[in-house]
Amino acid sequence: MITIRDVAKRFGAQVVLDGVDLDVEEGETLALLGPSGTGKSVLLKTIIGLIRPDRGDIVVDGLSVPTLSRKALAGLRRKIGYVFQNGALFDSDDVFENIRLGLTDPDQFNDAAFAQERAAECLRLVNLAPETLQKMPSELSGGMRKRVGIARAIAGRPKYVLYDEPTSGLDPVNSDIIDGLIRRLNDELGVTGIMVTHDVRGAFRTADRIALLTGGKVIAQGTPAEFRASEDPQVRAFLERDFASASI
Ligand SMILES: Nc1ncnc2c1ncn2[C@@H]1O[C@H](COP(=O)(O)OP(=O)(O)O)[C@@H](O)[C@H]1O
């Protein structure tokens, strides 16, 4: 479980997070929605300890992230897969080496046969053909690169996966594939996930619960049905932009 309490973060004079409260239950996928620049990526980074909040607490699996030693943080990170917004693949490494980097246990990483097998398995999970392992990132489409990024994030069999804009820049067909994949990782592997997105339609189709971050706070959270029925003017204003263009 991930518990976020009163988390605040500013950069210089710019207040980005201003008292965020959020719970992610074991085994659920939560979609974190919000306009661009509201601190969604910053919030994800506080969860894995890449950014330290000025105030508040983040508890993952019973551990208070801001207070962890470097060693304890490294241990916790083995349980968390992170799908970076831009994919963050290493262009000079082939797909196999990129996925192998997700093996956060050094023994697994150094066992060539194990790494091959695990990489092939993760590739299957993201619906990519086995021969993709030998390809270079530059040979892949945007959608395929996103899928390799997800394969890397799950290679170490993490309990949690944080997806930062997993479908941004993709066409609707590829977005649907990724959304379906997130659903499947949740259903089949029991992954607890947070997907940051500004794709309202994808969030409604994929997540168990939705939270809306705006003005530095989570101003609403609930099931897709509760969100759809919300009469909160800020929720309506955010949703209606997309309700207009997609039937959900
Ligand atoms: N390391 C940083 N240093 C200074 N400003 C930052 C840093 N990271 C993010 N910001 C600022 O915080 C705000 C929120 O960023 P971000 O979390 O990336 O937004 P988004 O909701 O689009 O993911 C932006 O104005 C961004 O410029």
Ligand SMILES: [Mg+2]
């Ligand atoms: Mg972002």
